């Protein structure tokens with residue numbers, strides 16, 4: 640389960656068009672930390688900014704210098720979670736007037752002067768063309784960015800290198816998430832640059848695994864219900880029997896996202912119970 644790799648390189652030149660600088664925020668949810676990417680041959684576009692860890696900016700500067708670059712031309716963000724946009728303020732302190740963009744959707748409390756990036760919008764870098772792809776599910780405002788020159792996609796938190804994605808109860812939506820995976824499958828994509836963990840070279844294989852993983856969970860949940868396990872804690876006990884109990888709350892969120900999806904499809908009904916977990920009924 641642990642995917643915090645202490646030997647994960649802090650900076651890397653992955654291809655002539657893509658450099659990577661680590662956000663230096665390792666953890667259970669972030670793995671080795673958030674990957675930030677520099678895209679283009681010169682005046683690179685910076686994709687995501689990490690969590691705002693003080694050591695990040697000096698690390699970024701050192702890498703820019705190594706490549707003979709002075710600063711990022713602009714910043715594009717995958718989504719609003721802190722470990723992706725938390726570095727915006729410190730970057731703007733260092734680089735006055737730095738342009739920052741994201742899909743603005745159900746947002747509150749964003750940093751000032753964030754430009755809106757829409758689905759399908761093209762972002763030109765030097766020798767590289769990024770196309771924004773709206774991919775809600777992990778977060779409603781999530782954008783992936785397709786890099787045509789490499790048939791690659793920057794997947795943010797939709798696909799990760801080393802873990803499955805959390806579908807948060809509040810802003811997440813598993814049905815949206817499945818549609819987003821299918822949308823990524825429909826692209827001519829070979830390589831994935833995830834927001835956490837190493838590059839994935841077999842993009843289609845990993846996307847298929849991600850879809851299959853969710854379908855398997857759905858089957859397990861339907862089976863548990865059919866066997867009379869009608870509450871989330873009981874289902875988690877069975878389905879995540881091999882996972883440490885300390886992670887069962889997170890597993891419960893995942894089960895809840897499946898139940899919500901199945902209920903919306905008219906296959907289940909929720910019976911809320913005061914001061915106790917809801918009972919779920921197969922229809």
Ligand SMILES: [Zn+2]
Nearest residue numbers: 720777778796
């Ligand atoms: Zn996220």
